[in-house]
Amino acid sequence: MKVLLVLSILSFSLALCHAACFFNPLEKEANGVCTDLYDGTKHPIGSEWNTADCLQCWCRDNGMECCHRYGGVVSVEGCTAVVDPETCKYKFYKNDDPSKPCYD
Template sequence: MRSAVFGLFLCAVLPLVNAGCFSAERKSTEKFCQDSVDKTWHPTGSVWRNSKCFDCNCSADSMRCCDAMERPVNYPEKCQVEYDYTTCTFEVFEKVPCSATGGVLGK
């Protein structure tokens, strides 16, 4: 019991969380930016959040997107991350081994 509680604690307290930005230069004559994730077009001067939780803006000379959701890194191997892109949140939890019991379906 004590090791299970400790394992859950390790999963809950992550040593590092990673977030980042990327940008792409564009010609000032271009009137739209294309979101590289959703493949949608946005007019110069617009700001949007794409389906993978990046906040983007389209300016006259570049398009810049920054991660709106922190993403965990360096968590214990026995843990896994589940992202919810509708709320831009994540949950880290301990993996639970599964075993098949009973019969096997099939031919």
């Protein structure tokens, strides 16, 4: 039952954020660094990093830009797509039994 709930929540959140990007402008007192909005780490201008939330981010002279590392509309008949937080790739589970993968 817990697996079904988790898969349902992840599927819903996946539907809301296909390949989304966002930009956060630097504050005046930033002193040439971007602060990661998720974990608070500091990154110098020109750097690039991956977050634990499957985002790829860049610190630019005017702010921080992040995009999802997975993307696109994913549809496999009879399956539900879920982003694996370890690999940041889609995994597919059967609609009629979310505990079973569509592909082994």
